[in-house]
Amino acid sequence: MSDRPDYAAFPDARGHFGAFGGRFVSETLMAALEDLEQTYRALRDDPAFWAEFDQDLAQYVGRPSPLYLAERWSRELGGAQVFFKREDLNHTGSHKVNNTIGQALLAKRMGKRRIIAETGAGQHGVATATVAARLGLECQVYMGAEDVARQKLNVYRMHLLGAEVIPVHAGSATLKDAMNEAMRDWVTNVDRTFYIIGTVAGPHPYPMMVRDFQRVIGREARAQHLAQTGKLPDALVACVGGGSNAIGLFHPFLDDDGVAMYGVEAGGHGIDTGRHAAPIAAGRPGVLHGNRTFLMETDDGQIIETHSVSAGLDYPGVGPEHAWLSSVGRAQYVNITDDEALAAFRELTLVEGIMPALESSHAVAYAKKLAPTLSPEQSIIVNLSGRGDKDIHTVAAIDGIEF
Amino acid sequence: MSRIAETFKNLAAQGRKALIPFVTAGDPSPAVTVPLMHAMVEAGVDLIELGVPFSDPMADGPVIQLACERALAAGTSLSVVFDIVREFRTRNATTPVVLMGYLNPVEAMGYEAFAERAAAAGVDGVLLVDLPPEESEPVADIFRSHGVDQVFLIAPTTTEARMARIAAAGSGFLYYVSLKGVTGAATLDTEEVRAKVETIRKHAQLPIGVGFGIKDAESARAVSRVADAVVVGSALVQRVADNASQPDNIPTQVAQVLSEMRAAMDESD
Numbered sequence: 001m002s003d004r005p006d007y008a009a010f011p012d013a014r015g016h017f018g019a020f021g022g023r024f025v026s027e028t029l030m031a032a033l034e035d036l037e038q039t040y041r042a043l044r045d046d047p048a049f050w051a052e053f054d055q056d057l058a059q060y061v062g063r064p065s066p067l068y069l070a071e072r073w074s075r076e077l078g079g080a081q082v083f084f085k086r087e088d089l090n091h092t093g094s095h096k097v098n099n100t101i102g103q104a105l106l107a108k109r110m111g112k113r114r115i116i117a118e119t120g121a122g123q124h125g126v127a128t129a130t131v132a133a134r135l136g137l138e139c140q141v142y143m144g145a146e147d148v149a150r151q152k153l154n155v156y157r158m159h160l161l162g163a164e165v166i167p168v169h170a171g172s173a174t175l176k177d178a179m180n181e182a183m184r185d186w187v188t189n190v191d192r193t194f195y196i197i198g199t200v201a202g203p204h205p206y207p208m209m210v211r212d213f214q215r216v217i218g219r220e221a222r223a224q225h226l227a228q229t230g231k232l233p234d235a236l237v238a239c240v241g242g243g244s245n246a247i248g249l250f251h252p253f254l255d256d257d258g259v260a261m262y263g264v265e266a267g268g269h270g271i272d273t274g275r276h277a278a279p280i281a282a283g284r285p286g287v288l289h290g291n292r293t294f295l296m297e298t299d300d301g302q303i304i305e306t307h308s309v310s311a312g313l314d315y316p317g318v319g320p321e322h323a324w325l326s327s328v329g330r331a332q333y334v335n336i337t338d339d340e341a342l343a344a345f346r347e348l349t350l351v352e353g354i355m356p357a358l359e360s361s362h363a364v365a366y367a368k369k370l371a372p373t374l375s376p377e378q379s380i381i382v383n384l385s386g387r388g389d390k391d392i393h394t395v396a397a398i399d400g401i402e403f
Numbered sequence: 404m405s406r407i408a409e410t411f412k413n414l415a416a417q418g419r420k421a422l423i424p425f426v427t428a429g430d431p432s433p434a435v436t437v438p439l440m441h442a443m444v445e446a447g448v449d450l451i452e453l454g455v456p457f458s459d460p461m462a463d464g465p466v467i468q469l470a471c472e473r474a475l476a477a478g479t480s481l482s483v484v485f486d487i488v489r490e491f492r493t494r495n496a497t498t499p500v501v502l503m504g505y506l507n508p509v510e511a512m513g514y515e516a517f518a519e520r521a522a523a524a525g526v527d528g529v530l531l532v533d534l535p536p537e538e539s540e541p542v543a544d545i546f547r548s549h550g551v552d553q554v555f556l557i558a559p560t561t562t563e564a565r566m567a568r569i570a571a572a573g574s575g576f577l578y579y580v581s582l583k584g585v586t587g588a589a590t591l592d593t594e595e596v597r598a599k600v601e602t603i604r605k606h607a608q609l610p611i612g613v614g615f616g617i618k619d620a621e622s623a624r625a626v627s628r629v630a631d632a633v634v635v636g637s638a639l640v641q642r643v644a645d646n647a648s649q650p651d652n653i654p655t656q657v658a659q660v661l662s663e664m665r666a667a668m669d670e671s672d
Contacts (some may be wrong), residue, residue: 014505024506024533025461027569028580031560033448170468171458189461190560287533288459300480301511302458354586 005328007254015204017324019221023203025290029183032190035204039110044212049105056101057216061091063098067224067381068177073351080234080374082367082383085221087245094125094357094386095217095245096347100196102213104131107194113229114193115136118285120147120175120241120310121359122154123386124198139163142181146176147311150297154324154390157162161162172305175241176276177317179289195295199242204291214248220253221381222224234374236261236321238383240333241277241313243322245385250331262370265324266308267335279318280326280333288316293323309338309394310358312386314325334379345388357386358394406499406527407552407575408451411610411631422447422665423612425503426657427454427470428481428487431647435654436487439643440652444498444578447665448596452530453632455484455504459573462532466637469644481508481517487526492525501528501575502552514542520548528552528575536572543572556580557603559595570607572581577607582615591616597629620667627668633666 015021023033028112050286051117065086072353087095090375100117115132118141125141132139141158147165147305148155158165171177179202180290186195200207218236225233236253238246240263253259268276276282279294286295288303296304296316302361306312325331336344344365349355355363367382374380389393396403404406404412414421428436440451456474460467486502502521509517509531521529530540530550534557545552552575557566559582570577579600581591598672600611613626614634624634639657 022538023535024538025535026532026558027535027556028462028558028560028579030535030558030565031562031629170465178460183461284453286510289461290533295507297507297511299511300482301508302475303507 004108004257008128008322011204011208015208018327019285019320020205020292020320020323021204021289021366022292024287024292025062025186025203026380027185028190029070029203032186033203036106039106040205040209045108045111048125053102053105054338057098061097061101062089063216064220064224065089068246069228070352071257073348074371076262077114077371079371079376081372081379083225083233083379083381085217085249085381086384087217088354088356088384088387090358092123092127092130093124093389094127095248096124096198096395097130098216098248099210099213099244100124100127100131103194103196103209104135106137107137107196110194112194114189115140115196115354116140116182116185116193116200117196118142118178120144120178120314121310121357122147122151122158122385122390123312125163125165126157128156128159128196129161129276130234133161140185141165142168142178144187145169147175147178150394151311151390155333159274170316174306175311176303180306183289198199199244199320200247201242201291201293201317204240205370207291211236211247211321212245214244215251217245217248217383218250218252223379225379229379232256233381234378235262235370235380236256236383237262237264237363237367238371238378239264239313239359239385240318240322241266241315241339241359243319245383247319247321249381249383250325254265254330262366263331263333264366265311265335266310266362267325267337268307269309270337275307277308277314277334278335279316280322281335287324291320293320304367309341310391312357312359313362334366336362336365342395342398344368345391349388354384355388356384357388358391360385361388405550405555405575406497407450407501410499411576414449416600417513420630420668421449421610421612421632422661422668423450423452423632423634424448424624424657424661425452425454425634426639426643427456427458427467427474428484429477430470430640430643431473431650432477433479433483433487435650437490439654440656441494442490442658443661444495446658446661450499450501450632452501452503453484453488455481457508460505460621464646466638466640470640472525475648481512485520488524488526498527501525501530502526502568503530506531506534514545518551520546520552524539526551528554530554530578532556535570535616536569539572541637545651554578559599563606566608568602570609576610576612577603578634579603579611579613579630580615591622593625593629596626598648600629612662620663622669623664624667632669633664646660
């Protein structure tokens with residue numbers, strides 16, 4: 001008998017992944033979360049719900065996304081064959097749309113006419129505004145003021161889609177503050193509002209639900225890799241902010257003992273500088289945004305302001321399932337600096353003609369280190385979670401170019 | 404009997420209701436809080452809720468978030484909050500003090516160390532906004548063994564089944580949050596509050612305090628007619644903010660608001 005955990009059995013009935021997860025919210029939200037959990041648990045076993053989800057993914061999102069063997073880059077790296085799971089080719093340009101489609105279907109079934117969301121890089125905001133437009137729902141998106149400034153393109157995109165973007169000036173004016181503000185809105189307008197959380201964090205059932213919706217990435221990648229090579233990959237690599245694209249890729253492979261998994265946190269200016277967003281590498285367990293997980297915090301338990309060149313990774317926490325997978329040793333969590341991610345952004349663009357999001361560039365940069373340590377008979381799947389168009393202003397500013 | 408239970412018993416014997424102020428400890432600096440606590444007691448309050456500042460107060464509105472930022476900037480940690488309570492206790496052995504805040508600073512200190520140090524400083528109860536009864540089971544025994552009451556919130560959205568569960572887990576008193584929304588938002592509907600408090604009473608032996616939306620003497624009086632305690636927070640914290648540049652004025656300014664509320668609550672109908 002294996003001592004491997006039954007990964008599919010997590011979270012438990014109370015939303016716990018071992019010591020992580022749970023539901024740590026003010027009483028006002030408890031009824032809404034219980035209601036959401038009941039609705040979701042019922043639909044989880046309802047084939048008609050998943051059939052509707054799958055149809056939307058196929059016909060609106062454009063799934064399955066390809067699994068692409070990067071032959072030229074693999075040859076240059078001189079090691080493992082590197083495959084890209086092309087979530088950047090999804091409608092709206094990232095993996096975020098998988099989850100927003102799922103949660104929008106829930107909102108529709110629950111009769112909620114108003115949708116709120118938080119966003120960092122704006123990918124989740126755009127995906128949410130998109131499904132809200134499609135379903136004719138009112139939509140407001142909270143975004144840190146600093147992220148509004150560095151992600152102008154996505155802010156304008158959300159405006160065009162009919163969503164209202166509300167800049168949040170409190171705290172560090174980034175993703176965590178946007179999440180605080182969205183939770184405040186939800187507490188106030190809980191009767192008619194559905195809060196679409198964009199990652200595998202937050203109070204139970206969000207980490208479970210978002211993971212379930214994102215599992216499509218790993219299910220497809222597993223089947224595609226088997227079809228293309230006749231075997232499973234040796235390693236998976238994905239960036240981790242909250243960690244929804246990573247958990248989506250990892251989850252369907254958890255029982256495949258031979259498949260190594262690497263979650264790549266944002267190393268910012270370097271872990272030793274303290275200017276980063278790598279809670280698993282440099283944080284400790286604590287409670288924020290409704291769940292217990294690894295957090296970047298002071299000795300007194302105050303949350304530390306984070307730094308990453310990619311707005312989507314600029315978050316002081318991580319999804320509780322990642323905290324758990326790290327603690328049981330099933331997945332390894334590594335980190336990549338801003339400079340390494342920027343170099344990977346440029347390199348992949350030049351060598352393969354694929355411009356990855358700065359978030360995904362962290363995964364690309366780690367694959368560049370990992371591939372040469374493996375043999376050409378081995379393979380790596382890198383999750384290309386989003387496309388880099390939204391980050392062109394950031395990269396151009398570093399090059400001293402103004403449009 | 405705990406200091407909180409004793410206080411509510413004495414008030415009940417006099418046919419009076421408790422007035423409970425909330426201020427953020429260390430706002431705008433730790434030196435202000437002890438004189439402010441004494442001034443509030445002189446103005447007629449029965450129990451003091453001290454906010455423990457947190458960097459991410461998700462269930463609070465902008466008034467209290469800014470108070471947290473001022474207090475943190477002035478170096479207010481949980482240890483400093485204990486110092487404040489210890490100093491208050493050198494001149495006041497009777498007024499209960501409840502710490503109100505978020506879980507993470509407590510978790511960072513460790514539950515056992517927190518409960519021990521809180522009790523030693525003279526803290527009587529704890530209200531952790533983001534620690535519902537379901538998640539508090541592992542710590543309930545620790546708090547109980549140190550004689551620290553655990554105060555829980557009940558919201559307008561709370562089902563009756565949950566009310567019973569919360570009442571069973573709580574001690575000291577129960578805090579009914581009379582509005583959906585964050586602290587400092589909108590105004591309250593007294594009739595709705597009356598109906599809800601009656602429902603809670605069916606499930607709970609504990610005294611029931613009502614907070615959120617109590618802004619002035621009139622709303623304090625109205626709520627005191629239906630609940631055992633009136634909790635007032637943002638209206639006081641706003642006074643602190645208004646006087647942050649002249650902190651010496653803060654005790655008098657806040658006491659004035661509370662004196663008016665006390666008088667209105669004690670008027671016979």
